[in-house]
Amino acid sequence: MNVNIDPRTVGAQVRMRMPLMTPLEARVVNTITGRKDLDLTTSIREVADDAGVSDAMVVKIAKKLGFNGYRDFRAALVSYRESDVASLHAEISPEDSSADIVKKVFNTAMQAIEETMSILDMAAFDRAADLLYAARNRDFYGLGGSAQIARDVSHKFLRIGLRSNIYDDTHMMMMSASLLGPDDVVVAVSHSGSTMAVIEAVTLARQNGARSIALTNYAGSPLAELADVTLCSTAQGSPLLGENAAARIAQLSIMDAVFVGVAQRDFALAETQLSKTMQSVDAKRKP
Structure with missing residues (x-):
């Protein structure tokens, strides 16, 4: 080796x-x-x-x-x-105490973050940040838990004045894709990378000239092969939690980093917009 x-x-x-x-x-x-x-x-x-x-x-x-x-x-x-990272993961058993469960779940999440950070393609990361910063439209596609990741990053983008759309319905994704063009970007979130509804929508968006970013757990998946840019998470699953639970933490961390990378491309404007959006909700908080 x-x-x-x-x-x-x-x-x-x-x-x-x-x-x-x-x-x-x-x-x-x-x-x-x-x-x-x-x-x-x-x-x-x-x-x-x-x-x-x-x-x-x-x-x-x-x-x-x-x-x-x-x-x-x-x-x-x-x-x-x-x-050290390999020793973090341990299977959950029926005999585990509450403390054991918490430790094992947290350690599995930490392992996913550590391993994802070690494999993250920095050239792909920079390309994703560039595409999202320059895009006219930013459309996010995802079903189930993947849609929640899309909502999280869309919320962060809005805080710095970058608007985006989230589609978690098959028909809505296809309608979105049909209207996109060369100045637009699709971010497709799929743990397996083989969700047909997402793949079909990304295929249509690309046919119309839009750029695509895939966020997935498998570099060799159909979605990863299709996208212009692929950002990969990795997570070791367990019979009870599955892969998705830990992978979700890793994928959220990837997109948090992408968000910061996008903001960094015009840091002064991002700070100004962030101040505006934060002030807009201050009055909604209980003193």
Whole structure:
């Protein structure tokens, strides 16, 4: 493994490529990553026998995950497991006390933020901030929990005088996309990156010349492949919480950073607009 690789990125690298795996390949990955005794002496034969596949299949899967081969994959996993961030996540069990539950939930969120920060593409981040700052219209698409992330960042943009629209209905997204043009930007939020309603709307918006930004948990997802700019979160799920809970925290953090990046492009104006919007609601607060 390249010694310059940040160990925090390894778990994210594996998780983000899992949707690209066949069921057999995914089972093999889960078998390998589930081994508690994995170390630098674990042979490919041991791993292959444990997973019920050939040595060649293990090598193929390691390369599909972005590693040079089995040894590189093994070294990366060992390094990741020794990192502070890997130790944050722990599964919730029926025997957990309230203190255990709080600690585990908070630690999972912190892990998602740490790993997301380690994989965040800074060139994509800057491009997203540039597009949102210069846009005529900023339309946000998302369903369910993803729509709540869109609402949060739209609220922040309004505070500095940048207006945006949020669409969480399939028909409304398509109507919005049909009216967009080259000066407009779509921000599509989808944890899986495979929500058809969002993909169809972004496709139409792009056909009309609009630029698109994807916020998703999977770099290889259809939405990520479609968008002009992709911002990726990463989160390790649990049977009870799923991935979405921790990923939502990471995605909110990404968009908070994007908001600050947009504001920074005209900091003086942002401060002026922020003062205006804050004063407008001061009278609504109880003394």
